[in-house]
Amino acid sequence: MSDPVSWLQIGQGWSVVASDGIVVGTVAQVEGDKGADIFNGLAVELSQTGQLRYLPSEHVAALHPGEVTLTIASTDLETLEPFEATPPVTTWRPGKPPLSKRISNWLRGGR
Numbered sequence: 001m002s003d004p005v006s007w008l009q010i011g012q013g014w015s016v017v018a019s020d021g022i023v024v025g026t027v028a029q030v031e032g033d034k035g036a037d038i039f040n041g042l043a044v045e046l047s048q049t050g051q052l053r054y055l056p057s058e059h060v061a062a063l064h065p066g067e068v069t070l071t072i073a074s075t076d077l078e079t080l081e082p083f084e085a086t087p088p089v090t091t092w093r094p095g096k097p098p099l100s101k102r103i104s105n106w107l108r109g110g111r
Contacts, residue, residue, distance in 0.1 A: 005063050007032065007039040015067045016044050016055075018074035025077075027068060028052055031086070042068065043083040052083035 007030070014027040029043035031054075041056040055070070055077075062069040096102070 002064050005065055007057070007060075007063060008034060008037075009065070010042070010063060010068065011066075016042070017067060017069050018072060018077065019061065019070055020073045022074040023047065024070075024074045025053075028083070029085070032057075043085075044077075044080075046077060053077060053080040054083040055080060 010027055010030050012027055012029065015023050016025045016027060018024045025044045025046040027042055028045045031040040031042065032038050033040075039057045039060075041054055042060070043052050044055050045052055059071050060068060061071045097105075
């Protein structure tokens with residue numbers, strides 16, 4: 001078996017293997033914050049049903065290239081919550097004030 005890898009290397013389509021050795025599905029999405037190095041979990045597409053289930057990171061036992069091994073048995077996967085994608089975050093930044101306001105501020109010595 002190859003050396004373990006970081007969660008940052010997990011890719012879509014990696015095999016997901018339950019603790020009883022059964023391949024139960026594939027990785028559909030990785031959830032986490034790469035900047036802060038926080039691994040939250042995986043969206044797993046189950047082979048039997050095609051459903052997406054959310055697998056919290058505490059159920060991940062080992063990561064090897066192309067394979068995620070779990071701490072739970074294949075029979076327990078149906079008890080996991082359905083996966084719901086995190087909505088995108090929109091950041092609104094104020095625009096520049098109108099030209100007349102900027103000129104007025106500049107004439108008063110402001111910026």
